[in-house]
Amino acid sequence: MKQQDVLHADETSYQVIESDKTKTYYWQFCSGNSEKRQIVLYHHAETRGHEVPLGFLDGFKGYLHCDGWGAYHLLPEITLVACAAHIRRKFYEAIGNKKQPNQSSPAYIGYRYWQKMFQLERKWQALTPEERLTARQAELKPVMDAFWQWLENANILPHSKLGRAGEYAAKQRQAMMEIFNDGRLEFSNNKAECMIKELVMGRKNWLFSTSLQGATSNGVILSIMKTAELNNLDVRKYLNYLFREIPNLKVVDSSTLKDYLPWSETVQLHCKQQ
Missing domain, CATH: 1.20.81 (Receptor-associated Protein)
Incomplete structure (x- = not known):
């Protein structure tokens, strides 16, 4: 994701029983519409401070669509695009x-x-x-x-x-005027708003997480499922494929797992939506 040129970001509050804080947060980052590989990530953190996107987007130097939340304005080498x-x-x-x-x-x-x-x-x-x-x-x-x-x-x-x-x-x-510099940029941050609604709707059903580890795992699972959907995969087929194939790998590392990302040719062949 950090190698892409255009990203969107948003955040929403969340309750974790184990946390000492009344509110924790899911930070959601997703690829711009112009990106060939579509990715969405739900990252759980106990704070809404700038240190979260600062660490998560470390090395990213492109355009970031966001709202007016002050945390984004403290990110170096990133060009903000307003909504x-x-x-x-x-x-x-x-x-x-x-x-x-x-x-x-x-x-x-x-x-x-x-x-x-x-x-x-x-x-x-x-x-x-x-x-x-x-x-x-x-x-x-x-x-x-x-x-x-x-x-x-x-x-x-x-x-x-x-x-x-x-x-x-x-x-x-200033951030709004950036859309006149690059046609790949969107007029609004509605993509991130729509992506985070997936989490907000689910939250109304399950209400909270008991543990911080559970909240993190929840974000990972939602990230995998939503990214699969954005890359035109049948999510159920994709999850079954991962559960069937990955346990049989002799080595599980970043190199071997590249073949199981949603946009790989093999995954697209086996799990594409009909």
Whole structure:
């Protein structure tokens, strides 16, 4: 994963009975849509501090899609890419009456800017990265530049919901503008949001882990299963294949296990979805 150019990241809270802390966290990292090999990893840790992604992504020097959580801003040699969905959501939350919004209100105006940008992005989903970059520079950038200019001149109360939306957007400006440098980058971090929902939905059923080791193991199992799914494998076939083959290996190390990763030709031959 660290050899790839574009990654997404997100994190969510989790309860472990054995832990002294009220909350622990799953950190989720996944490959960008442009990457040939799709990987998702659920890494359990007792903290939400920057030391977790700092250690986990040690050696990674590419683009990282993320939200505004401060831990990501302390990572060296990594280019952060902001999430337009988070910016839009904060303006939407500031509108107030969602059924009959005041269309002249600053909250609604800010929200409409981002709605317009999302509409443009949807038109370019099937384009190559090069084509998408050209389209963004020609059509999206003028709209985004107009939003930043509007935000600078808007009369917004600093501690209101709208004020917090404007402050969040301003802090994300530099990271948001990265999408005009590389067409492989996504307009939002929705991929990571969707990937972590797998864990959140499961958590509602099993509620917690008793031990820290159990939480770690849970993350490993989910990582294997979800990565298999992203690489078009039948997850049940893949797990059966691993359980059948790996115990019979004479040597189990990083070299031999490469043949059992989801994208290997042998695994694709035996476990591909029908």
